[in-house]
Every structure is written in structure tokens, then in C-alpha cells.
Amino acid sequence: MTNIFDEMRAALYSIWHRRWMALGIAWGLSLLGWLVVAMIPNSYESRARIYVQLDDMLAQQIGIGQGDRKQGVDRVRQTLTSAVNLEKVIRSTPIGADITTPKQMESAVLGLAKQIKVESSQENLFIITANYGNGSKSDAENAKVAQLIVQKMIDIFREENLAGNRGEMSTSLEFMDAQLAQRQKELAAAEQKRLQFEAQNPSLAGGAGAGLQKLEAARAELRGIDADLAAAQSALAAINGQLAGTPKTIAGVAGPVGGARGAYNQAQAELNGHRARGLTENHPDVIAARNQVNALRSAAAAEGGGGVSGVSNPAYTSLESIRGERQANVQALGARRAAAQQEISTLTAQQFSNPASAAEYQQITRDYGVLKEQYDKLLQNREQLRIRGSIETEHNAVRFQVIDPPTSPRSPVSPNRPVLLFGVLVMGLGAGVSGAFAVGQLRSTFSMASRLEKAIGLPVLGTISQTVTDSARELRKKRMKLFYAASSALGALFVILLTLEFVQRGMVA
Missing domain, CATH: 3.30.1890.10 (FepE-like)
Known part of the structure; x- marks a missing residue:
């Protein structure tokens, strides 16, 4: 620890001994650095x-x-x-x-x-x-x-x-x-x-695709007519069966209509009318009419007298009317079926009569469809683009x-000029101290007796202090005053530069 303390004392003595050199270096580097900082534009x-x-x-x-x-x-x-x-x-x-x-x-x-x-x-x-x-x-x-x-x-x-x-x-x-x-x-x-x-091929108007669609539609229509015709024929057969089981006339008694015979005939006609309408035997009206007929049958047989004559059956007349209507429906469906078959034959013949022209027309139609689709899509895109442009420019979406x-x-x-000015000052002082120390290390002088002992390897018996006269002491005091003044001037110059910097900033505001 003593050696370190001695080395520090020796270094400080060497620097202090060359203080004018250190101050000169500090002044020179500080002035140069401050000049460079002053040249940097804000x-x-x-x-x-x-x-x-x-x-x-x-x-x-x-x-x-x-x-x-x-x-x-x-x-x-x-x-x-x-x-x-x-x-x-x-x-x-x-x-x-x-x-x-x-x-x-x-x-x-x-x-x-x-x-x-x-x-x-x-x-x-x-x-x-x-x-x-x-x-x-x-x-x-x-x-x-x-x-x-x-x-x-x-x-x-x-x-x-x-x-x-x-x-x-x-x-x-x-x-x-x-x-x-x-x-x-x-x-x-x-x-x-x-x-x-x-215009040159009117039979192909609509194209091959349209012809196929027409043919398929005609076939579908024919299938519908066949189904309707089968249903109509079945209904006609059913009415013919009912008509075969219904008598044309109803047995009756000659003479004036009245008594038990007349009531019996009227009840029988009523029962036949219910059956002609399609009512089942279990229907309440049929059961009531049948009971009435059974009740009047014995009384009509006991009454007797008068010639028996046939009375027209109204149920048979009604069934004949229904059969005529259903026969007309079957005939109409038959005529429609014949017309549909004729249309299918015509369309089939057109499909195979001129295949080259049909293929050419199909190509023409396809090209036209593609161009039409492109034009419509382009027209739609153009309208959307126009509306979008109007909104972006006139409405100003952004x-x-x-x-x-x-x-x-x-x-x-x-630059941060105050920091730079202070940094230049510190750099100048540091450079001056370093320079003075370096020169002291290069000179072969000894500031302390211990260092001399180390250098020559012999003991030093004593040291003689420097004796100065009064005139020399006065001269040393003047030089110290000059040194302090020069050092203070360096610090004052730093303060002045800082003041000018802040004043200059205030002028900008």
C-alpha cells in the first residue's frame, strides 16, 4: 500500500512540475475542439x-x-x-x-x-x-x-x-x-x-341443344298423356261395369200411382239412386232406404190389381251420362297422344337429317354465348369500378x-452542444495531464529518494532540499498567479461558450 501511495505522489509531483505544459496542451486541444464543435451546424x-x-x-x-x-x-x-x-x-x-x-x-x-x-x-x-x-x-x-x-x-x-x-x-x-x-x-x-x-336453316333455330330440349319435353309430355289415358280408360271400364249391373227399368203396377205399390216403387227408386251415386251398403242413407223397401214389399204384394208396366231407372240414366263423358275424355287423350308421337317423330328426324349443320350452329351459338358472357361480366365490372371510383374520389372513403x-x-x-463543449474541456485537461505525465516518465529524474534507491540498488543516506532566494520566491508567486489566471480563463471561456449557446437557442424561440 505504501508503494502505491509513493507512486501516486511521484506521478502528481511529475505532473505538477510540468503544469505549464499540461495547461498549454489543455488550452490547445480545447480551442481546437471547441472550434470543431462550433462548425457543426445545428x-x-x-x-x-x-x-x-x-x-x-x-x-x-x-x-x-x-x-x-x-x-x-x-x-x-x-x-x-x-x-x-x-x-x-x-x-x-x-x-x-x-x-x-x-x-x-x-x-x-x-x-x-x-x-x-x-x-x-x-x-x-x-x-x-x-x-x-x-x-x-x-x-x-x-x-x-x-x-x-x-x-x-x-x-x-x-x-x-x-x-x-x-x-x-x-x-x-x-x-x-x-x-x-x-x-x-x-x-x-x-x-x-x-x-x-x-335465316338459312330455320329448322335449326335454337340450336342442337334446343332441339334436344324440345325432344325431351315432348317425350315427357307423351309420358304424362299415357298416364292420364290409362287412368281415363280405367275409369271408363269401372263405369261400364256399374252400368252393366244396373237395370234400365224398374218393375211397377199399371194404374194410378198411389197406395202401397206407389210407395214401394218410390222407395226402390230412392235406393237405386243412392247406389248409383257410389254409396256403399253400409252407408246410413242406403240402410234407411233398404229398410223402407223391405217394409213396403209385403204391403205392395198384398195390394195386387192393375197391369204391371216398366218404369225408367234414373240411376241407369245417370250412369250413361257419366260413361259418355268418360268416353269423350278417352278419345281426347288419344288424339293428344297421337299429336305428341307425331311431334317426337318430327324432332327425331330433324336431329339426324343434317348433323354437320347442327354441329356448325352449335359452335356458332357457343361462341356467341361465350362472348355475351364476357361482355356482360366486363360491363358489370366496369360499372362497379366506376361506382368505386366515385366513392373513393368524391365521397373520399379515406x-x-x-x-x-x-x-x-x-x-x-x-448536436448536443453543451455536452460536446464539456467533453472537449475534459478531453483537453485529460490530454494535458497525460502529456505532462508521459514527459515525466521519459525524463531520467527522480522525484523521491526511494525511487533513486531502486534505480541504483544502493542506499540513499539523505536528500538536500532546494533553497531559493526572496527574488526567486517572488518570481514563483507571480508564475503561480499566471497559472491560476490561465486556468481560470480556460474555465471562463467554457462558461462563455455555454452562455452563448443558450442565448442562441433563445433567439430561435
């Missing part, structure tokens, strides 16, 4: 925040989703710092006042690209930041230019979305119109060709709102 930063509204109900109704609008905004944000846009910024701000050649413009664009940032802090929030510093301009001018750069970037951000969308939409509509005109010509030519072929306008910087963001 850079001022201006920033603005923009909110982009992407939610719009009308735009969503026509298919402009939030993702589509966000993608368009991101595209503009990514291309905002392109060379073309930066050149617009340079020409519209004082930066381009001294630019006369393309090479100077290229250099200015590259430099400005490094000083502008467009960041997205949230999904719909964008931050535009610009730094600017030019040594040939004052701090107030640099701060104003930084603000102008951000304002111009906001204008470009808005114009690229609005004007860019309009230009893109106009180009797209022109392309769609050109395609529609071309498809319309092709469709008109195909339709004219189809009409000419149908809306901008400047939340924070470009700030007017009050203090430079770089």
Missing part, C-alpha cells in the same frame, strides 16, 4: 401526427373493405420518401434555392432521404419527422425549413391518396371502356353470323385528419 426536428380514418359504411357496401384502404395507405406511406416526392419537397422549400444542376439535386435528395422518417405508431396513426441543419443558414432558418419539409410531406401524403386514386381510377376506366368497345364489336359480329345461319400540425422546433436535436 439540426432542428419538426414532426406531425396524421390520423387516417378507414371505416366507411358506404365504401363497404360496394366492396371497398378496410383492408383495401389500409393497403392503399401503406403503399403511399412506403412511396412517400421516393426520389420524385423528395424532389418536390426540395423544389418547394428553400433547400432548392441553391441547386442548379442534376447532380446537386441528386445529392440533396439522398441527404434529405436520411433526414425524413414516416412511421406508423398505431394502425391508423402516422408520424412524419424531418431533421434539417445547414451551416450556411441561421438556426431560425433551419428550424423553419424543417417545419416546411413536414408540411410539404403532409400535402404529398394527401395528394398521393386523392390525386393518385383519381389518376389510377381514370386509367382503369379508360382501359375498361376500350375492352368493352372491342367486345361489343366481336359480339355484334357473332350475333350477325348467328342470325344469318338461322379521410385524413392532422392531429398535431408540424411543430416549430425551439431547440436543436443535434
Whole structure:
């Protein structure tokens, strides 16, 4: 521990012995460093925040989703710092006042690209930041230019979305119109060709596909007629069976209608009428009529007298009327069946009479259908594009709102001049102390007896202190005063530079 303490004392003595050298080095490096710091221009930063509204109900109704609008905004944000846009910024701000050649413009664009940032802090929030510093301009001018750069970037951000969308939409509509005109010509030519072929081949009108559809429809109709005809024939057979089991007349008694015989005849006619209507034997009306007939039968037989004559059966007359109606229905269905068979024969003959013409007409019809489908789809797309363009441009689906306008910087963001000034001072003092120590190490002198003993390996019996005269002591005091004054002047100069820096910042505000 004693050795370390002795080494520190020796080092301090060596530095103090060469204090003027250390002070001179500190002065020289400090002045040089402060000059370099003074030559660094102040850079001022201006920033603005923009909110982009992407939610719009009308735009969503026509298919402009939030993702589509966000993608368009991101595209503009990514291309905002392109060379073309930066050149617009340079020409519209004082930066381009001294630019006369393309090479100077290229250099200015590259430099400005490094000083502008467009960041997205949230999904719909964008931050535009610009730094600017030019040594040939004052701090107030640099701060104003930084603000102008951000304002111009906001204008470009808005114009690229609005004007860019309009230009893109106009180009797209022109392309769609050109395609529609071309498809319309092709469709008109195909339709004219189809009409000419149908005029020359009227039997093939509608195409082979239409003929097959007609044939299939005729066959389906024939199957329906056959089913109806079978049902009608079955109904006719049933009525013929009922008619065969029903008598034409009902036995009766001659003479005046009355007494038990007349009542019996009336009850029998009533019973036959119920059966003719299709009522079963278990029906209440049939049972009642049958009981009445049975009750009157014995009384009519006992009455006797008078000639017996036949009475027309009303049930038989009704059944004959029904049979005539059903016979007419069967005849009508038969005629329809014959007509359907004739139509099927005609259509089948047409299908195989001229297969080449049918194939050609089918090709013409298919080509026309394809062109018609393409034209309709293109027309629909064009209308959707027109509506979409109107909403994006006139309705302005993407809306901008400047939340924070470009700030007017009050203090430079770089360089941090107070820290640099202090750092230069510390560096100068450190360099002076290091230089004095290094020179002391190079000189073959001994500041302490212990170091001399180590160097020669012999014991040192004693040391003789330096004796100075009064005049020498006065001279040493004057030199110490000068040293303190020079050291204080270095510190005062540092304070003055700091004061000037803060005053200069206050002038910008």
C-alpha cells in the first residue's frame, strides 16, 4: 500500500512540475475542439401526427373493405420518401434555392432521404419527422425549413391518396371502356353470323341443344298423356261395369200411382239412386232406404190389381251420362297422344337429317354465348369500378385528419452542444495531464529518494532540499498567479461558450 501511495505522489509531483505544459496542451486541444464543435451546424426536428380514418359504411357496401384502404395507405406511406416526392419537397422549400444542376439535386435528395422518417405508431396513426441543419443558414432558418419539409410531406401524403386514386381510377376506366368497345364489336359480329345461319336453316333455330330440349319435353309430355289415358280408360271400364249391373227399368203396377205399390216403387227408386251415386251398403242413407223397401214389399204384394208396366231407372240414366263423358275424355287423350308421337317423330328426324349443320350452329351459338358472357361480366365490372371510383374520389372513403400540425422546433436535436463543449474541456485537461505525465516518465529524474534507491540498488543516506532566494520566491508567486489566471480563463471561456449557446437557442424561440 505504501508503494502505491509513493507512486501516486511521484506521478502528481511529475505532473505538477510540468503544469505549464499540461495547461498549454489543455488550452490547445480545447480551442481546437471547441472550434470543431462550433462548425457543426445545428439540426432542428419538426414532426406531425396524421390520423387516417378507414371505416366507411358506404365504401363497404360496394366492396371497398378496410383492408383495401389500409393497403392503399401503406403503399403511399412506403412511396412517400421516393426520389420524385423528395424532389418536390426540395423544389418547394428553400433547400432548392441553391441547386442548379442534376447532380446537386441528386445529392440533396439522398441527404434529405436520411433526414425524413414516416412511421406508423398505431394502425391508423402516422408520424412524419424531418431533421434539417445547414451551416450556411441561421438556426431560425433551419428550424423553419424543417417545419416546411413536414408540411410539404403532409400535402404529398394527401395528394398521393386523392390525386393518385383519381389518376389510377381514370386509367382503369379508360382501359375498361376500350375492352368493352372491342367486345361489343366481336359480339355484334357473332350475333350477325348467328342470325344469318338461322335465316338459312330455320329448322335449326335454337340450336342442337334446343332441339334436344324440345325432344325431351315432348317425350315427357307423351309420358304424362299415357298416364292420364290409362287412368281415363280405367275409369271408363269401372263405369261400364256399374252400368252393366244396373237395370234400365224398374218393375211397377199399371194404374194410378198411389197406395202401397206407389210407395214401394218410390222407395226402390230412392235406393237405386243412392247406389248409383257410389254409396256403399253400409252407408246410413242406403240402410234407411233398404229398410223402407223391405217394409213396403209385403204391403205392395198384398195390394195386387192393375197391369204391371216398366218404369225408367234414373240411376241407369245417370250412369250413361257419366260413361259418355268418360268416353269423350278417352278419345281426347288419344288424339293428344297421337299429336305428341307425331311431334317426337318430327324432332327425331330433324336431329339426324343434317348433323354437320347442327354441329356448325352449335359452335356458332357457343361462341356467341361465350362472348355475351364476357361482355356482360366486363360491363358489370366496369360499372362497379366506376361506382368505386366515385366513392373513393368524391365521397373520399379515406379521410385524413392532422392531429398535431408540424411543430416549430425551439431547440436543436443535434448536436448536443453543451455536452460536446464539456467533453472537449475534459478531453483537453485529460490530454494535458497525460502529456505532462508521459514527459515525466521519459525524463531520467527522480522525484523521491526511494525511487533513486531502486534505480541504483544502493542506499540513499539523505536528500538536500532546494533553497531559493526572496527574488526567486517572488518570481514563483507571480508564475503561480499566471497559472491560476490561465486556468481560470480556460474555465471562463467554457462558461462563455455555454452562455452563448443558450442565448442562441433563445433567439430561435
